[in-house]
Amino acid sequence: MNEALLASPSGARRTLAVAGTAHALHDGYTDLIYILLPVWQAEFALGFGMLALLRALYAASMAALQVPVGRLAERWDGRIILALGTALSGIGYALAGASGGLLGLCAGLALSGAGSSTQHPIASAAVSRAYGKASRGPLGVYNFSGDLGKAAIPALTSLLLIFMSWRHALWLLALIGAATAIAIAAFMPPIAGGSKAGDRREQRGSGRGGFPLLFAIGVLDTGVRMGFLTFLPFILKAHGASLPTVGVALALVFIGGAAGKFTCGWLGARIGVLRTVLLTEGGTAAAILAVLILPLPAILVLLPLLGIMLNGTSSVLYGTVPELTPPHRVERAFALFYTGTIGSGAVSPIFYGVLGDAVGANWAVVATAMVALSIFPLALALAPHLRPGPR
Numbered sequence: 583m584n585e586a587l588l589a590s591p592s593g594a595r596r597t598l599a600v601a602g603t604a605h606a607l608h609d610g611y612t613d614l615i616y617i618l619l620p621v622w623q624a625e626f627a628l629g630f631g632m633l634a635l636l637r638a639l640y641a642a643s644m645a646a647l648q649v650p651v652g653r654l655a656e657r658w659d660g661r662i663i664l665a666l667g668t669a670l671s672g673i674g675y676a677l678a679g680a681s682g683g684l685l686g687l688c689a690g691l692a693l694s695g696a697g698s699s700t701q702h703p704i705a706s707a708a709v710s711r712a713y714g715k716a717s718r719g720p721l722g723v724y725n726f727s728g729d730l731g732k733a734a735i736p737a738l739t740s741l742l743l744i745f746m747s748w749r750h751a752l753w754l755l756a757l758i759g760a761a762t763a764i765a766i767a768a769f770m771p772p773i774a775g776g777s778k779a780g781d782r783r784e785q786r787g788s789g790r791g792g793f794p795l796l797f798a799i800g801v802l803d804t805g806v807r808m809g810f811l812t813f814l815p816f817i818l819k820a821h822g823a824s825l826p827t828v829g830v831a832l833a834l835v836f837i838g839g840a841a842g843k844f845t846c847g848w849l850g851a852r853i854g855v856l857r858t859v860l861l862t863e864g865g866t867a868a869a870i871l872a873v874l875i876l877p878l879p880a881i882l883v884l885l886p887l888l889g890i891m892l893n894g895t896s897s898v899l900y901g902t903v904p905e906l907t908p909p910h911r912v913e914r915a916f917a918l919f920y921t922g923t924i925g926s927g928a929v930s931p932i933f934y935g936v937l938g939d940a941v942g943a944n945w946a947v948v949a950t951a952m953v954a955l956s957i958f959p960l961a962l963a964l965a966p967h968l969r970p971g972p973r
Contacts, residue, residue: 602724655707674694678694679748726840796919799957800896803863805950806954817947823878838888850901873885
């Protein structure tokens with residue numbers, strides 16, 4: 583395989599398929615922890631603080647290493663780094679399954695999170711390079727594949743736990759990670775890093791600038807999403823929803839969110855980044871405010887549409903990263919962007935939670951809508967940096 587294969591339609595489709603598979607696995611590995619927390623609480627007699635630490639270990643090691651991985655991928659074939667990282671994630675879960683105590687479990691989760699740090703910057707950049715200027719839609723498909731993994735792997739784990747212990751379930755999932763790593767090494771075309779001195783001179787200045795604005799929009803957008811979802815169950819209960827109804831409502835939001843990631847990437851390619859961001863953020867703000875005042879049946883009808891807009895902006899933003907970045911720094915840019923959005927997802931619920939304690943849940947939800955609207959001037963400031971065409 584060579585660079586010509588990577589640039590061909592079949593090479594691009596293969597890159598998207600393998601990158602999407604890697605995204606599904608790693609996002610599934612990330613959310614798998616939620617299924618296992620009650621199991622670990624019972625087995626190791628853990629409090630909620632320690633359970634939160636277990637979740638944070640995975641997320642922190644993944645977020646902290648994304649930028650170094652992006653730099654490494656500028657010098658080495660990203661395919662090999664991604665395959666090794668995927669194998670490392672599987673090994674981490676195998677170690678967690680073999681652990682006899684809490685220390686081994688922590689080490690396994692941290693190791694698995696470190697392996698997952700390779701996925702976002704490298705796979706995103708691979709899809710971007712494979713499709714070039716037409717990458718916005720494929721990046722939306724790539725992002726959508728992560729939601730499939732978030733649904734499939736935790737569901738598979740829940741099923742496995744009926745028939746086997748959690749340790750055996752983790753070993754089986756580790757084997758799936760090993761198989762995925764082999765598939766990445768065997769089937770993904772090479773991912774050129776473009777770090778040679780000649781390449782740097784040739785590519786320098788080819789980015790359009792505006793990345794800090796895009797980064798700020800991504801951080802705020804993620805904060806709105808995570809802040810609103812933190813309060814949604816309480817808002818629904820205040821409208822008289824039962825616990826099963828709350829579960830259905832959240833599922834409706836997540837289904838809409840998966841659809842939003844898939845469709846809004848293509849929408850951005852058709853009507854432009856600016857119009858899509860204004861549409862999704864404005865629609866998000868309006869729908870959030872509507873949730874506060876509508877009766878419960880109307881809220882349930884609205885939630886899938888809210889999910890589309892709530893999640894859809896992210897695909898548009900991810901697809902814009904390579905447009906604003908010099909080609910030889912695409913991995914680094916994706917690493918920075920994902921680190922910022924993951925960090926925002928971790929911190930924003932705390933911020934909105936404190937605000938909710940101070941002013942009440944309804945006003946904290948209103949604040950998320952106002953933050954969504956605050957993205958408008960940032961999007962307008964970003965517009966001059968975007969590629970000429972529909973904005």
